[in-house]
Amino acid sequence: DAGVTQSPTHLIKTRGQHVTLRCSPISGHKSVSWYQQVLGQGPQFIFQYYEKEERGRGNFPDRFSARQFPNYSSELNVNALLLGDSALYLCASSRRGGAGEKLFFGSGTQLSVL
Amino acid sequence: DQQVKQNSPSLSVQEGRISILNCDYTNSMFDYFLWYKKYPAEGPTFLISISSIKDKNEDGRFTVFLNKSAKHLSLHIVPSQPGDSAVYFCAASAMYGGSQGNLIFGKGTKLSVKP
Numbered sequence: 001d002a003g004v005t006q007s008p009t010h011l012i013k014t015r016g017q018h019v020t021l022r023c024s025p026i027s028g029h030k031s032v033s034w035y036q037q038v039l040g041q042g043p044q045f046i047f048q049y050y051e052k053e054e055r056g057r058g059n060f061p062d063r064f065s066a067r068q069f070p071n072y073s074s075e076l077n078v079n080a081l082l083l084g085d086s087a088l089y090l091c092a093s094s095r096r097g098g099a100g101e102k103l104f105f106g107s108g109t110q111l112s113v114l
Numbered sequence: 115d116q117q118v119k120q121n122s123p124s125l126s127v128q129e130g131r132i133s134i135l136n137c138d139y140t141n142s143m144f145d146y147f148l149w150y151k152k153y154p155a156e157g158p159t160f161l162i163s164i165s166s167i168k169d170k171n172e173d174g175r176f177t178v179f180l181n182k183s184a185k186h187l188s189l190h191i192v193p194s195q196p197g198d199s200a201v202y203f204c205a206a207s208a209m210y211g212g213s214q215g216n217l218i219f220g221k222g223t224k225l226s227v228k229p
Binding site: 004033035040041042043044045048056058090092099100102103104105106107108 | 155163208217
């Protein structure tokens with residue numbers, strides 16, 4: 001079975017631009033979460049979606065938004081990019097997104113904002 | 115304010131010896147704890163987890179110990195192998211008080227196992 005797939009793997013943008021990152025969960029997984037990992041830090045929670053509904057949101061500005069589609073894939077959108085948005089963006093999926101459920105991560109999208 | 119702390123940025127161990135990675139947390143609402151391993155250019159991979167109702171969980175060479183009174187957990191790897199060299203993240207989640215599936219991660223500990 002295919003794991004969590006993310007696209008693109010690398011992306012370079014300039015300040016003020018907009019970016020869309022994509023994620024396909026493992027087959028049968030209905031929950032998708034997004035994490036941001038800045039160099040030297042652990043992943044930080046951005047969003048969780050379950051059955052196309054937002055279940056949780058981390059401490060990120062409104063420039064960050066996401067959605068989940070009927071096939072359970074997901075997009076993360078970031079508007080008005082700042083230099084500080086440069087990071088590895090990780091998508092993770094799980095069956096139900098419940099507490100303690102292990103998350104399966106993709107390899108991430110490395111975003112560089114110049 | 116970090117709720118999950120891994121105070122050792124790095125750890126070097128000889129092959130065949132025990133690796134002990136430590137993690138402290140501050141939020142008493144956490145009821146699940148997980149360890150992930152991350153190689154460069156890959157996403158984190160789940161290793162082992164423990165519920166707050168237990169104090170030990172074992173899976174092959176990996177054992178996680180939980181001391182709730184001290185708000186401390188540790189991951190033991192015995193025996194350590196060169197392939198274990200990676201960054202290890204401790205993570206925690208709470209069943210109540212917010213997003214149930216939200217994991218709070220520590221900053222990670224880079225383990226180097228020398229042949």
